[in-house]
Amino acid sequence: MSAPPASPLKIGVDVPWVTAWSEELMTGFGPCPSVDGAIAVAQIDKPGVGKPQYARNHVFRQRKSVREMLCPMCGKPTANGDRWSQTGHWTTAGEVRARNMGVWLPGDFPDRRPLFDAGGIAPLHRACAERSLALCPFLHDLPDQELKAFPDAWIIATLAVEARQRPGIANVPKAPIVAISFLQLIGVPDYAG
Template sequence: MSEATSRLKVGLDVPWVTSWSEEPQLGVGPCPSVDGELAIAQAEKPGRGRPLYSRNHLFRQRKSVREMLCPMCGQPTAEGDRWSQTGHPTTAGELRLRGFGPALPADMADGQALLNCGAIAPLHRACAEASLARCPHLGGMEDKTLKAFPTAWVVIPLWVEAKPEAPHARPVPVVSFLQLVGVEG
């Protein structure tokens, strides 16, 4: 039985990037959010059922990172109005030690300062402030400082192995989410 459309408004009451209970995963296929690479697909029915606040919708998450769309309202962010709530300082060397080296430019120095935003694209300042005020998870963070997002960045695909249904078939690498890393300076 399908659940009704929620009274909660996508992009206002519930972040645009949030999955809903009526948006099941659909398997694997080529995805425009990652230039046709294989990625996990998910139904598109925002606002149907109930919001799953702790789960980003796979396609909308990848689209938000690739197109710099605000995860809260889903609209494009402009240079100068991109803010991270959860980003934390790191270096290229630290990311290389964690296995992300192949996604970083080869000529990037290990000491290069970076802002690792994980799977969360930057938000408009107004959306970030509203999110901090409304979201219990964000409100409970120790560091509530909004960080200006740099003008340069690197997108890192996060790969998982999909197991084909055919017997004895080998697992296939597919993209789940995209990680976003701002390049400081």
């Protein structure tokens, strides 16, 4: 059986850079440079091979985009003043704590402090965000079409899964291991209390 040909779709133009492709299968878990060598979920890296899986982010590229503030559409660095979110929303420190994510917040943040929950999607360049809104059916159907400026400061939270050994696989610890799956991004605007 031959490998699928490279897609004619252009990454960063037709398909977001962070999107997983059908030939990028999950491979287990292990040390990952996207999280400073911590144990993380691993995935084959073959962008552009097979079919784009628009509803799925590639785990390594997702973590890299959040850690390095890379635009999920084009994969290039974003800069303060040109970071925009399509799907993020305003929340408060109290609401983040209520979702059991408060461990990532400084203890001196009052519950009423505004925060911007970007979820697992790093901010985009304005031009990339506008292009995405124009081309992506999912984004086009969202009731909130407003692009929101992303704050110049942020907190990164890790989302993890419990990785267990599959029967018959050697050299894998028998005890469950916690592995980082995705990173979540919380924008921290200036606050005057």
